[in-house]
Amino acid sequence: MQDFEYLMPTNLDQAIGLLKKYENKAALIAGGTDVMVKIGKTRKAPDVLISLRRLSALRYIKKNGGYHIGALTTHRMLEQSTLVQSELSALHDAASQVGSVQIRNVGTLGGNICNAAPSADTAGPLLVLDATAVLEGPLGRRRVPLKEFFTGTYRTVRKPDEVLVEMEIPEDLGRYGSAYWKHTRRKAMELPLIGIAVALKLSQDNSQILDSRIALTVAAPTPIRAYPAEDFLKGKVIADDVLKEAGRIASSADCCTIRTSLRCEAWYREEIVRVFVPRMAKLAAERVKNR
Amino acid sequence: MKKVSVCFTLNGDSVTAEVPVTWSLLKTLREYFELTGAKEGCGVGECGCCTVIVDGDAVNSCLYPIPEIEGRSVVTVEGIAGKEGTLHPLQKAFLENNAVQCGFCTSGMIMSAKALLDKNPDPAEEDIRTSLSGNFCRCTGYVQIIEAVRRVAKGNT
Amino acid sequence: MSDYLYVGKDIPRTIEADKVCGRAIYINDLKRPGMLHGKILYSRYAHARIKRIDTSKAKKLQGVRAVLTGYDLPDVRVGFIKDQTVLKKDVVRQFRDEVAAVAAISLEIAEEALHLIDVDYEELPAVFDPREAMKEGAPLVHEVDARGKPVRSNILPLPWKFQAGDPEKGRRESAYVVKDDVRTTWVNQGCMGTSGCIAEFDMNKNLTLYSQTNVPFLGKQRIQEYLSRLGLGKSNVRVLNPVVGGSFGTKLDTDIYEFIAIQLALQTGKPVKILFTREEEFFALPPRQPALFNIEQGCDREGNLTFREVKAILDNGAYTSWGATTPSVMMMPISSLYRVPNVRFDATCVYTNNIYAQAMRGYGNPQATFAVETSMDRLAEEAGIDPAELRLINCNRPGEETPMRLKITTCPLEACIKTVREKIRWGEKRGKRNGRGVGMASLIHVAGGARVYKSDGHGIIVKVDQNGRVDVLESGTDQGQGSPTVISQMVAEALGFKPDDVSITLGDTSLCLWDAGTHASRHTFMAGNAAIQACRSIKRQILEMAVEFIPQIVTYAIKKKKQKDPNFREPDLDWKLVASPEAMDIKDRYIFPQKAPDHPYFRTEVSEILTRGLHVGTGQSRVVIAEAFYDPPTEMLDREMKGNYSMTYAFGTTAVEVEVDKETGEIKIVQVFAAHDVGRAMNPTLVKGQIYGAAYTGAGYGLTEEIQVRNGRVMNANFRDYKMLTAKDVIPVEPIIIEVPDESGPFGAKGIGEPGLVPTAPAIANAVYDAVGVRISDLPITPEKILSALRKKDVC
Incomplete structure (x- = not known):
């Protein structure tokens, strides 16, 4: 029968520390809308689930020298952001059509991207907005253009001990x-x-x-x-x-x-x-x- | 089976629960607190029958890992009528407008509507539809549900 | 206008306040002390021989209380033609075949135990297309019949053959003839509450089954029969309903899981609950019966229908449930929708290794009406007559008897057609072929019971206590339609009480009288007629007491007044006004003389009479109770499949306007007008609710819903891939209630539960044709089908 430990780090360092500690025994969970369904369906769970939900520092939509969207930003936040609506319209189109309001209230941009389903709603818009994924792991930060991020169905370049921190979208979207x-x-x-x-x-x-x-x-x-x-x-x-x-x-x-x-x-x-x-x-x- | 102990606010009361870590919020509400208003219609976040409000947002409680509820505030359909039994305006409007038929979707439907109206007391019809689109109903065709919500919305302004 | 106080009024559903407070108890919520959880292991093949089942590991799992296979149970067959056992042994014939069952102390343990059961199969050749299955040499789904006799064909011994008039003659006399192939598919009833039950035996082996059935009495009969075959002929069975989370046909048959729960409860001596997951709801519950139709009909130069001939092939699946009887309802529109003198209908049910089917809202009517009404549009085009006009030319009329011998009583079909035609601005919008189009379709449906079983009766018990509270023990069930509210209105009206005096107990075979079931849109009609009878008797009992006690009350009041006020002049009262029950009536809880309703002395609140009359203190105490049983004077279908099986029939017409995107094939429903003949609406808001809900399900049937079955396996057993419409897709329906009170109906009412669904899909198909000139005769009408048809048309 499935059983797991559920850990809730409150900052990025803790999260990365836990990932390092448990290595391949652990999996990350953000909104849980994909992970919980998968656990229920397959009746298999990793030994440890590391939840990123308490990393509230990673919930933001900012514009300063480009657009920065924290990985824990929910689809609902994107849907309700006038900045996203007017300047990152495709992303707004996508975020506001993910599942239902209930799903959008908890499902995150980072989760949608890292789950890497071929059908990920936010992936297309982020690709055309030329977004870059910012990953952080024990060795520090690295930036990967989203067009190089997906390596296969449900597979990405993210290493098991890395956390997706934010998506960056270059400035100059004026025209x-x-x-x-x-x-x-x-x-x-x-x-x-x-x-x-x-x-x-x-x-x-x-x-x-x-x-x-x-x-x-x-x-x-x-x-x-x-x-x-x-x-x-x-x-x-x-x-x-x-x-x-x-x-x-x-x-x-x-x-x-x-x-x-x-x-x-x-x-x-x-x-x-x-x-x-x-x-x-x-x-x-x-x-x-x-x- | 590993257990977890959580403290949170449930319908205004501070509560604690010690339940298996694998349980969802829905299972905890139904099994531990015996609040069976939230229903399991699919168990995978696709029907909305389990909708409750967590910190002001409508969520599918079937997908909500119980450890995450620590410190948060949960409102279920059992917690929205007045203590003396006076119905919440949405509950009243649902009865008056035939927005309830078999009633299985109703708890979730009302909680989705409440989450909307709490934030936006005068929503456009499109906002109502959007807010209810994660709650399936097979009986009503939604028309009288949407009307009931609109009535309450108008009543508020 | 009627002077009714409660019927015809929009009384809110306050009686069901528990439902909006999360306090209504559904099967999902119900627990019994010591209850175990049952789970079912299904087949891994569509057709296979079971070589070995090993349950030893499952039995050893801690918390497991029973593991059963077909080899543990006596060979008792169940189902409509007794063609299956509860747990299957030796051979499985479909993916949903129940191979083993477990009862455990928790759901998790029961699930775990299923994974520990090893079954070895040897796959057998299977057949999935009913047309293939009919051919000689096709793999046989069943090698022997229920009596153990070998069979040679997959065709069921259920000959649905109907003929009226002379179709060949009709064909010869036709100026125009059209012929089409039409296909309808499996759709799921989509109840939000999943299926489940709790079976519990007492020490004397009496069974209580908490069941969602909407035929508690027929269900009880089936179970009683099953138990007696197990050697438990002396067991009493009580079937009772918790609050039911939707039915739409799913709760008409007694399902296999219910027998399994009974077996597990017998085995363990504990209450056992089985509750379906949503996935099981999609693959292990019989959906709507699919059908392939070949329809041919013709008309003369004036547009009068000359003949109609329909051949249907029904994919029966591996076993037989109510799906195989849907032709009895298909026959209704085929023979009786519009006046057609010469009719032939021939339906063949064929076993395949697919899932088997049963009832769904409308029974066989939506399938057959899709064929009839799309064909009517084709015929109109062929004859160069406006489709609405062709329907009016052939419109059913009051008083006529149809080729099936249905006796049409009231029939405002003409008004329905004309109303929607005007509302949708038919003349101005039709025939443009500019991507926007209009279409219509009508229906006929039973609306006064449906004698599909020997007793189409319905019992009711009404009691009134000393405070004037009314208890109704109602034999029907409520699966969400709002019967408690409507029945409380009718009882209050018939009794002269108020709706909130009335409390209603439904769906309990121990407390209530026989009822044939809450199906066929019959509840309001049946319960109403029974209630009126019972209330007449109750009223009489109360008025008899009034004759006795009003003089006492009034005399005493006068005496008191005199004592208080010596100047009080005794009125000269006409005691004849209250001298007999016939002289009085009750309304709104007041008893009054018919000739002087506001009489200052005689007008008396009912509880004053009841408190005096019921509890007397001298050995003269009594109770006020009445039971009534209404069995309408209707007929079972005879050998020719003819007979007036309902007291009255409902008609209706739906008009739809659509917009079709020619580049993507997508359809937008712009507006829908649904005019329905309801006799008299008991509660207009609730009637509209039935129309909205049915039209929405009908739109899903027309556009998006389909259980995808591939080689016998259901591929889309979830809400994400089974496309029920959401609140964002809401269908803009305007219900139009056409009232022509029907003499046989309670207060004039006809049934309205199913009709709204029936004409929706064909009206959409006809509108799509009007919009872009392609006809999709294969449900659902998907964008892919439209786009391919448009391309073919362009090539031609």
Whole structure:
């Protein structure tokens, strides 16, 4: 029968100390919305659960020389932040659609990222916002661009004795707009069938795409960037046929390895990428204009 | 089986419980405190029947590890009526508006609505829907539930 | 307008205040001293031979009190056609086959013990498609029938064959004919409260079963029969309901887990509780019966229906529950929705190694109405007639008898169609093909009982105590529909008391009289009619006492007044006003002369009479009690599958406007108007609640819900992947109550529990066609299906 020890460090040093002490016997838990379900389903638990919930110092959304979001920030905090809504719109789109209010009240950004599900809602937006993960372990801090963070389904570069501390998003989003589409069968309590995040940087007159980033979830074993589609858009004048072509590229095998699952067939997922890359690009562009 | 002892506030009273560390808040409420208002409809945070309020926020008590409750304040559906038995406005509105049918989702539904109204006494309809979207109901089609919450919201302003 | 005081009024559900305070006790909350927890081990294969079961490790686990397998139990068969045993031995035929059961002192230990049971299987060839299963040479799901005779086919010996008129002649006389294949799938009833029961024997082997059943008396009968086959023929059985967390059909059959709990309780001598997890609720509970239809119908040049012919194949799954009887209800819309003179219906139930199915809200009606009403739209298009117009041309009328011999009493179907047509602005919105569209569908459903069993009766006992409090022992059950409130209104009205004088005990076979069950939208109709009868007798008893005591009370009052005031002039009273029970009536707790309701002396509060009349002190004390049993004069279906099985039928029409995203195939429901014939609404707010809830479940049936079964295994046994709609998806329904009081109904009421669900999915399908020109005849109507159909259409 499952049994475990439940430890609740109150600061980062304690947490890292405990991780070091218990090594592979321990697992981290933040909001618990993934971990508790997994323990219940598999009837297996690590010997020790190290809870990060009391690390209240890691719950923050700040803007100073870039955006800093503490790993323990809940989805609900992101949803209710006007800063996130107006400047990191895609992340706001995503956070406000995770599960339900109850889940968002406890589920954390760090948990969502470190759980590394191919369907992680916040991963796509953070990828297009060019976020960097800040990890801290016994050897100190290191920074890993999010695009290099996911190594496989439910796998990341985080070492067993490291804690994700925050996500950093570079400054200068002045001419950027972003949007995220979570394709689902109903409006709440959902995982995305496919997720599409787009960030665009537009010229002063809003006509030209200076920079573009596109990320997809459930389109590969990990959340991914659709580089060929991004490259296609860069420098182009924003227009329907241009965006349509970006959608085509993003949905092609050049960008993703979409598969059929019980939840949805591959052809339909591809279709949604094709349709929603342009729609999200337009929404992102709209948001640049409205800032 | 390892046990944990927790002290917290439950419906306004200071309480302690010594229960297996693996227990959820839901199991502790139901088994230890015999407060069976919060229900287990799925056990994995997908139905909302177990919703209670912890430090002002609606949470799925089935996913809430009991050690985490130390020092926090929990409100359950049993704790919102007046001591003399006067119903909370939401409880009253639910009865008046047929927002209760089989009643299994009701405790959770009321707690989700209460968490919303405590923070936002005059929510837009969309806020109400969002706040209740983690609580499934099979009987009502939600319409009369949303109406009941809106009535209370209006009553507050 | 009626002058009723309580029926027809929006009386709040205060009687159920415990439900909003977390104090209502559901099976989940119920504990008995010394209670053990039971868990069930299910099959790992869809079809396999059990080679060996080793329970020794499980039995040794501390805290385990019993481990049972099919080899420990006598071979007693259960179920609708007795085609299964409680625990399966030798062969498993579906993934949900119950192979072993454990009782332990805690749920955790019981779960742990399941993991310690070793079962060796030898996989057998299985069959999952009913059409394949019908073919010669298909793997046989059952090799012998209930009597042990070998069988050669998977087709069940349940011939559902119906014919009225001459379909061939009808076809020949048709100017237009359409033919379609229609498919409906498995959907889960989705009760928020999971299934469970507690079985408890006393020392004399009398059984108390705390059960969520909505057929306590039929359930009791099944259990009694089961116990007698175990050699416990002398055991008494009491079935009683805790508060029930939804049913929607799931509680119509006595489920296998209930028999398992009984066996574990017998084995251990302790109360045993079995409570399903949500996962079990999805894979181990029979869902709605799926069906494949081939429907053909025609009309003449004027649009008059000429014939309708439907062939259905029902995937029965591995065993037989109520799903196999859904054709008896499918026949109702197929034969009787709109006037169609020539009808043939032929349904075949086929065993497969899939999960088996049973009842769900609407029974077979939503499946068949989906076929009939989508076909009606096709026919309208073929004939070049507006679909609403085609329905009006063929509209059912009051007083007619349908080909199935249903006797239509009141029938405002025409008003329903016209009302929703106007509300949705049909003329202006239809036929645009611009991504927005409207569609409609109607229904007929039993609304005055349903004689599916020899006794369709319903008993009630009403008692009034010396304080004028009323106790009703009501044989039906409440699974959330609000029966306690509605019955309290009807009893108060019939008795002349107030609703909050009335307390209601439901679902207890020891206290209450026979009832055929709270299904088929029959509770209000049945309980109301029985209550009116019983209350008539109660009223008479009280008024008889009033005849005796009013003169005493009044004489004494006058005497007192005289003593106080010597100048008081004795009034000249007309004692005839209170000389007989017939001369008086009761309303709002006051007894009064019919000819002088506000009489200053004779108007008397009931408890004044009751306190004097009941407890007399001279050996003359009495009680006020009445029982009534209402069994409507209806018919069982005869050999030709005809008969008027309900006292009255409800009609309704739903109109839907949708918006379809042509790029993604996504459907948005813009608005829904649901007009329903309810006879007279006993409580309009509660009636609307039934319509809202049913329409919402109907929308799920139409759009998102489907149990995904792959090679016999349920793949989406959770709320995340089984797509019930959330509060954010709320369907914008406007219920429209059409009132034409029905003579046979209590205060004119008809049943309204199921109708709202029935026409929703076909109305959506018809609206989708209007919006984008593709017809999806395969539920649910998913964006994928729409998008593929749109592409095919573009290619053509």
